[in-house]
Amino acid sequence: MSLIICRPSTFYWRSIRYCPTEGRKRRFVMAEAVWYGTAAMCCGCGDKWDLKFGRFQRPFGRQWRRKAIKKHRELWKQARTKREAWDWIKDQLGSEAVAA
Numbered sequence: 001m002s003l004i005i006c007r008p009s010t011f012y013w014r015s016i017r018y019c020p021t022e023g024r025k026r027r028f029v030m031a032e033a034v035w036y037g038t039a040a041m042c043c044g045c046g047d048k049w050d051l052k053f054g055r056f057q058r059p060f061g062r063q064w065r066r067k068a069i070k071k072h073r074e075l076w077k078q079a080r081t082k083r084e085a086w087d088w089i090k091d092q093l094g095s096e097a098v099a100a
């Protein structure tokens with residue numbers, strides 16, 4: 001018997017959307033993982049949301065916000081467009097997605 005270990009790969013894409021924490025439009029990095037849904041990470045305040053379940057719990061520890069903002073901005077640099085994200089997802093799902 002063989003066991004297949006499936007590690008989800010994540011695709012990052014850029015989005016400008018409203019940040020509920022700051023009450024204004026911000027740059028967001030969207031993390032798209034097939035089967036795991038989408039997470040939105042704010043480059044302005046460091047908060048992070050799951051599009052289905054709402055805001056992630058904020059980490060403990062000092063300066064988490066500063067670290068999170070830095071991390072999100074790094075991801076923003078390597079993030080792609082939404083169009084590329086969808087192409088990637090279709091690719092991951094294979095021909096099933098095309099048939100649907």
Ligand SMILES: [Zn+2]
Nearest residue numbers: 019042044045
């Ligand atoms: Zn924010």
